Amino acid sequence: MKNFRDLIRIGVIGGGREIDSKTWNLAYEVGKLIAEKNAILVCGGLGGVMEAASKGAKENGGITIGILPGNEINEANPYIDIPIASGIGYMRNLMVILNSHVVIAIDGQYGTLTEIAYSLIYKKKIIGLNTWDIEGIIKANNPEEAIKLAFEIIKTKSEEL
Amino acid sequence: MKNFRDLIRIGVIGGGREIDSKTWNLAYEVGKLIAEKNAILVCGGLGGVMEAASKGAKENGGITIGILPGNEINEANPYIDIPIASGIGYMRNLMVILNSHVVIAIDGQYGTLTEIAYSLIYKKKIIGLNTWDIEGIIKANNPEEAIKLAFEIIKTKSEEL
Amino acid sequence: MKNFRDLIRIGVIGGGREIDSKTWNLAYEVGKLIAEKNAILVCGGLGGVMEAASKGAKENGGITIGILPGNEINEANPYIDIPIASGIGYMRNLMVILNSHVVIAIDGQYGTLTEIAYSLIYKKKIIGLNTWDIEGIIKANNPEEAIKLAFEIIKTKSEEL
Amino acid sequence: MKNFRDLIRIGVIGGGREIDSKTWNLAYEVGKLIAEKNAILVCGGLGGVMEAASKGAKENGGITIGILPGNEINEANPYIDIPIASGIGYMRNLMVILNSHVVIAIDGQYGTLTEIAYSLIYKKKIIGLNTWDIEGIIKANNPEEAIKLAFEIIKTKSEEL
Numbered sequence: 079m080k081n082f083r084d085l086i087r088i089g090v091i092g093g094g095r096e097i098d099s100k101t102w103n104l105a106y107e108v109g110k111l112i113a114e115k116n117a118i119l120v121c122g123g124l125g126g127v128m129e130a131a132s133k134g135a136k137e138n139g140g141i142t143i144g145i146l147p148g149n150e151i152n153e154a155n156p157y158i159d160i161p162i163a164s165g166i167g168y169m170r171n172l173m174v175i176l177n178s179h180v181v182i183a184i185d186g187q188y189g190t191l192t193e194i195a196y197s198l199i200y201k202k203k204i205i206g207l208n209t210w211d212i213e214g215i216i217k218a219n220n221p222e223e224a225i226k227l228a229f230e231i232i233k234t235k236s237e238e239l
Numbered sequence: 240m241k242n243f244r245d246l247i248r249i250g251v252i253g254g255g256r257e258i259d260s261k262t263w264n265l266a267y268e269v270g271k272l273i274a275e276k277n278a279i280l281v282c283g284g285l286g287g288v289m290e291a292a293s294k295g296a297k298e299n300g301g302i303t304i305g306i307l308p309g310n311e312i313n314e315a316n317p318y319i320d321i322p323i324a325s326g327i328g329y330m331r332n333l334m335v336i337l338n339s340h341v342v343i344a345i346d347g348q349y350g351t352l353t354e355i356a357y358s359l360i361y362k363k364k365i366i367g368l369n370t371w372d373i374e375g376i377i378k379a380n381n382p383e384e385a386i387k388l389a390f391e392i393i394k395t396k397s398e399e400l
Numbered sequence: 401m402k403n404f405r406d407l408i409r410i411g412v413i414g415g416g417r418e419i420d421s422k423t424w425n426l427a428y429e430v431g432k433l434i435a436e437k438n439a440i441l442v443c444g445g446l447g448g449v450m451e452a453a454s455k456g457a458k459e460n461g462g463i464t465i466g467i468l469p470g471n472e473i474n475e476a477n478p479y480i481d482i483p484i485a486s487g488i489g490y491m492r493n494l495m496v497i498l499n500s501h502v503v504i505a506i507d508g509q510y511g512t513l514t515e516i517a518y519s520l521i522y523k524k525k526i527i528g529l530n531t532w533d534i535e536g537i538i539k540a541n542n543p544e545e546a547i548k549l550a551f552e553i554i555k556t557k558s559e560e561l
Numbered sequence: 562m563k564n565f566r567d568l569i570r571i572g573v574i575g576g577g578r579e580i581d582s583k584t585w586n587l588a589y590e591v592g593k594l595i596a597e598k599n600a601i602l603v604c605g606g607l608g609g610v611m612e613a614a615s616k617g618a619k620e621n622g623g624i625t626i627g628i629l630p631g632n633e634i635n636e637a638n639p640y641i642d643i644p645i646a647s648g649i650g651y652m653r654n655l656m657v658i659l660n661s662h663v664v665i666a667i668d669g670q671y672g673t674l675t676e677i678a679y680s681l682i683y684k685k686k687i688i689g690l691n692t693w694d695i696e697g698i699i700k701a702n703n704p705e706e707a708i709k710l711a712f713e714i715i716k717t718k719s720e721e722l
Contacts, residue, residue, distance in 0.1 A: 082624075082642040082643065083637075083641065083642055083643070083644065141565075143643070143645075145645070149489070149659050149683070150659075151659075151660060154566075158566065159565040159566055160565065160566070160626070160643055161566065162626075162628070162645055162656075162660060163656070163659040163660055164647070164656060164659075165488070165489050165491065165655060165656060165659050166327075166330065166487070166488045166489070166491065166649065167333075167471070167487050167488070168333060168357070168360060169327065169330035169333050169487065169488065172328075172329060172330050172648060173645075173646070173647060173648060176632050176633075176634075176646040176647075176648050177634060177645060177646055188356040188357075188359040188360045188375075189356070189360060191352065191353075191355075191356035191373070192352075192353045192356040192357060192360070194352075195349040195350070195352035195353040195356065196329070196349075196353060198349040199329060199349045199350060199353070200632070212352070214349075243463075243481040243482065244476075244480065244481055244482070244483065302404075304482070304484075306484070310498050310522070310650070311498075312498075312499060315405075319405065320404040320405055321404065321405070321465070321482055322405065323465075323467070323484055323495075323499060324495070324498040324499055325486070325495060325498075326494060326495060326498050326649070326650050326652065327488065327648070327649045327650070327652065328632070328648050328649070330648065330649065333487060334484075334485070334486060334487060337471050337472075337473075337485040337486075337487050338473060338484060338485055361471070488649075488652065489655075490655060490679070490682060491649065491652035491655050494650075494651060494652050510678040510679075510681040510682045510697075511678070511682060513674065513675075513677075513678035513695070514674075514675045514678040514679060514682070516674075517671040517672070517674035517675040517678065518651070518671075518675060520671040521651060521671045521672060521675070534674070536671075
């Protein structure tokens, strides 16, 4: 846990319901790459893209935070190390953004759209992988490119400070 | 205040910053028509579209509820009858939706986008006037059409019950 | 609805479960007196003390706001004019305080205790009628005295401005 | 991080302002003992009792979660490993409770009182060290006893399952 606090946090957002295998693979790969970069994965802690990405991170030595809508930490998917019960329902979508340095959106429906919009309100850079087409999203063509972009953004930010 | 509780509530969402005169007029007109229909206007209580619509409602005998992001009810624009301090920042965007029977989106930026998405998550019908192009929004061409659509939706809903 | 916004708001807090007839009568009387003073009653919108006080206000020409824990405005007791769905569970206890100029606590259990403590954190004067014995509460012996104290506090505050 | 999720979480609540050296020592010792028991310390992430307990945990190999009122994770005191920005102000007091298996209250003022009351609402056992005298609190005379009681409660709970 040394310097745990200094680790970069990458938010991963996307649909919580059934997702197709292509989307699952994208999310898993993003989680895996986050782990390999020694960053923390932050997500909403439930199923679908959140679970696939968390699994990818956990099976590759990563650390995962899941910010849940309900009152119970055991609602989290099995790949969440640090479940946080928010108790505020889908308002917690903003909490996922507030707790990420950069955000990657994968697929997703209306919940993901709230998170994309909150990212843009709070000036968190957001990278899109096969997701909503909203002005302000930085498009990536594959997980590798998404992660590359994410870390370039973080590097630029820290050099600006 | 007779039967105040039974009045229909129409949410009006849209940008809180500077808006152009065309958008101001659209919002004012929507507020006016809500008042003429004897419905309550619900909004985020601040400036821009929220203020124009509230002014339209108030100057035509309507009633306005403004659900504010901060801790102080006096943050509300001058046309809000019932300011509600939420204390939860922009998570209050969901509260605006929860407290509306139908929602009308006018222009708007990312904050409005969160509200559009929350409307669609919570199965509240949303009518769009010159706003984001998101699947699920019912497009209207002018304030009259928006209000006509809103009350048709409410009528259909109440007949279903 | 003229000058609705300028009306004083008195928060009434107390147990939401079964209450005995003595407590019911205290709460009803407080609601009645708030109505007679032409102030708005603000409460958590549910049963017990909240319902008794709201009934007292409504049956005497008053206006009531109920800030609810859930997502649905129809959870409110029948005497609430303006139900507000907060969607944030018992964190809404703070919202009841933020939306009141002065607070009157009647009986109550742990939920009431959170509201008493939030009142004291946010420097809202709180008057107690047969409630928790917490430093900072101004004790009243009966509803008349509670209302008298509440309006003296508001008068002092407005003269200080 | 093996089995991180299965670790017991002990909430520590208490005043965030200046505290005297006796209270600081109590809080530090509680944090130290939590670390020695290999449990996670959960707190509000700010100063006073929260900082003293976090320091006690960190300097003894423990792990700390701090659930902050604001939007920025860097508001946390230096001994927080996992800061969580809630963005909901002092409503986050309930989140501290929701994320703890058992709670220990040390000294404290009105903020602590909201947390004590929320613990009792949500049926989380709460142990008190020189804090508010509220029915339902289990009193401890020193940090060792507080920790002993906390783990007895957790043991009993897990045996009941």
